[in-house]
Amino acid sequence: MRWWDIEPVLALEQRLFPEDAWSAGMFWSELAHARGADATRRYLVAEGAAPAAAAEPAGRLVGYGGLAAVGGTGDIQTIGVLPGHRGTGLGARLLRALLRAATDFECAEVLLEVRVDNAPAQRLYERFGFVPIGIRRGYYQPTGTDALVMRLADPAGYAAAADTSGDAPANTLPHPHPHSHPHPHQGTKSHG
Numbered sequence: 001m002r003w004w005d006i007e008p009v010l011a012l013e014q015r016l017f018p019e020d021a022w023s024a025g026m027f028w029s030e031l032a033h034a035r036g037a038d039a040t041r042r043y044l045v046a047e048g049a050a051p052a053a054a055a056e057p058a059g060r061l062v063g064y065g066g067l068a069a070v071g072g073t074g075d076i077q078t079i080g081v082l083p084g085h086r087g088t089g090l091g092a093r094l095l096r097a098l099l100r101a102a103t104d105f106e107c108a109e110v111l112l113e114v115r116v117d118n119a120p121a122q123r124l125y126e127r128f129g130f131v132p133i134g135i136r137r138g139y140y141q142p143t144g145t146d147a148l149v150m151r152l153a154d155p156a157g158y159a160a161a162a163d164t165s166g167d168a169p170a171n172t173l174p175h176p177h178p179h180s181h182p183h184p185h186q187g188t189k190s191h192g
Helices: 003-016 024-032 090-104 119-127 155-160
Strands: 041-047 061-070 073-081 109-115 131-140 145-152
Touching: 003 024, 003 041, 003 061, 003 073, 024 041, 041 090, 061 090, 073 090, 090 109, 090 119, 090 155, 109 119, 109 131, 119 145
Parallel strands: 073 109
Antiparallel strands: 041 061, 061 073, 109 145, 131 145
């Protein structure tokens, strides 16, 4: 993600997480930590491949994801995919790219929080080897929804694994993107 992606990502946030969307300031803060020798964040955006094949015009953002890395631990901050692109493998490609970033950051483990009522996301994470390790009561605000905390002990192994769900062309993940929370091991408190 780059600064010019913030406005379209904010529009996606409103569609995907209307009750607890991140602010522009949160994205700017995350992007500030995504560049340079001391970078601790990686954010990605996914663009629609072609108007005929997708619900969105070519070049329009259809998904995004973010990772924070601190002290050898990665934290998936967010993954969001427009409803018309769910079930296409886009979420898996975003997750794999974030796990590659965790490997680049030399993370030995990756954590995430996911809503307890988001079974499709939980299945995706389980496919990548994440296992449940706890519950955070009332984590997602303002709804007070609980979060399932999940952990992956070998991000490098899953980052390199082949995707059998039908990867799209490389141009669907054109450039890195930022999305994270100031506390590196507690996620966003709003996405999952």
